Amino acid sequence: MAVIITLQGVVPADIAVGLSPLAELMACLHSVAEPEHHLDVRPWLEHVSTALSEETRSLLAVYAPLWNRRRCRALLPLELPLGRTLEQELARLEALPLDEFVTVVAPGVHGGFFDTGDLLTDESVRGAYVLSCERRSFSRGELARRLVETPEQVRAGLLDLLRRCAAEFFDAEWARVRHRLESECARVRARIQALPLPEALASLSPNATVGRNPPAVVFDKLQSLRADPRGRRCLLVPSVHARPHLIVKDDTSYPVVVHFPVEGAGLAERATLAQVRLRLAILAEPARLELCRHLVNEPITTSDLAARTGMTAPQVSRHLGRLREVGLLTSRRDGRLVYHRLDTDCLMRLGVDVLTSIIR
Incomplete structure (x- = not known):
């Protein structure tokens, strides 16, 4: 339609x-x-x-x-x-x-x-x-x-x-x-x-x-x-x-x-319907959802995530890459280490974006 x-x-x-x-x-x-x-x-x-x-x-x-x-x-x-x-x-x-x-x-x-x-x-x-x-x-x-x-x-x-x-x-x-x-x-x-x-x-x-x-x-x-x-x-x-x-x-x-x-001043740009669908699909994968439970609490490295979840480092890296692709992950380098954390603002907006996409 x-x-x-x-x-x-x-x-x-x-x-x-x-x-x-x-x-x-x-x-x-x-x-x-x-x-x-x-x-x-x-x-x-x-x-x-x-x-x-x-x-x-x-x-x-x-x-x-x-x-x-x-x-x-x-x-x-x-x-x-x-x-x-x-x-x-x-x-x-x-x-x-x-x-x-x-x-x-x-x-x-x-x-x-x-x-x-x-x-x-x-x-x-x-x-x-x-x-x-x-x-x-x-x-x-x-x-x-x-x-x-x-x-x-x-x-x-x-x-x-x-x-x-x-x-x-x-x-x-x-x-x-x-x-x-x-x-x-x-x-x-x-x-x-x-x-x-x-x-x-x-x-x-x-x-x-x-x-x-x-x-x-x-x-x-x-x-x-x-x-x-x-x-x-x-x-x-x-x-x-x-x-x-x-x-x-x-x-x-x-x-x-x-x-x-018209989007209001200071409001984040609304996600498109395709972006909402993709973010929900990314989060629906059990392994990535388990990673999110660790990523939401504190900045954490790939190796620490692998040790906590029992995944290999390459597996963790692939999952982090998918979260980063859809804007749900932030990363910062500190010396030789890279710390990752879930973008909680983006995650909280996702609920509003889902509703907005449905009633738009």
């Missing part, structure tokens, strides 16, 4: 890179709703949790389907220009014709796959839609019912909630991350000008590959989607809080949007 953006006939002018505070707010709300997906921002999540008023907390539970799983297209840029303020983006959402609002929000409320094409005109489709949402969860069913019966109230409540979140925590967070996102936009624009488009877009994710015939970028996702931005533009929107998720939205009425994560 993969998300493929075909780039046949697409030129750099068809790609726009810019900021969207509303998209970043949605990413924040996703991490608040799904904290187990975002282990590296736990302190920030705890801070936000204490800042939320009870009324805001209650409303977040009501509207959570819009950002829990299948991010709502209405909360990503619907058109150019990028770089609007949050209030300008909210005003754009408020100005959407009501039927367009329902159409663009309904898939996010459902969170799965349901053909909403006749939702506005066919009563039986509306009933089936609400029932399908109810089967997914009670909260989705309730929000779906309100969306088809009183869409104006749903929109007003959503806008009120987003403005509450801005006042209670997001305005301060946007001020903190905006410069980092602007810098990332500049880097991506430079890559688009310097590299073939498939390579430039593949740089947005460590798990992306380049397709050649036709030219395309392929993102490894638990989703099957083929997007063609010709005639509609492709909007690239960086995010700090989207980590580790890369989101691609392809709704025919709007531009293709890629909401991609």
Whole structure:
């Protein structure tokens, strides 16, 4: 399964890179709703949790389907220009014709796959839609019912909630991350000008590959989607809080949007899925796992490891070489001796990398 953006006939002018505070707010709300997906921002999540008023907390539970799983297209840029303020983006959402609002929000409320094409005109489709949402969860069913019966109230409540979140925590967070996102936009624009488009877009994710015939970028996702931005533009929107998720939205009425994560300052580079698999395979070998029990406690030489484990020195050297190849071993020379030790920071990150690779 993969998300493929075909780039046949697409030129750099068809790609726009810019900021969207509303998209970043949605990413924040996703991490608040799904904290187990975002282990590296736990302190920030705890801070936000204490800042939320009870009324805001209650409303977040009501509207959570819009950002829990299948991010709502209405909360990503619907058109150019990028770089609007949050209030300008909210005003754009408020100005959407009501039927367009329902159409663009309904898939996010459902969170799965349901053909909403006749939702506005066919009563039986509306009933089936609400029932399908109810089967997914009670909260989705309730929000779906309100969306088809009183869409104006749903929109007003959503806008009120987003403005509450801005006042209670997001305005301060946007001020903190905006410069980092602007810098990332500049880097991506430079890559688009310097590299073939498939390579430039593949740089947005460590798990992306380049397709050649036709030219395309392929993102490894638990989703099957083929997007063609010709005639509609492709909007690239960086995010700090989207980590580790890369989101691609392809709704025919709007531009293709890629909401991609930016690694935070000071964070180690995320391992690719292939690196995670290899590290797990290396550690799964019983002899190497036994060596790790000695390597984690203190720096130790090859000969000492051989004496402790009963292996020959060449056997130990081969196992150490495999651990070093995947970045799990550090070595330092002291005179004639070389001391080895397990890289515990890398090992501790492995658990997060496994989770990140699964949910990316």
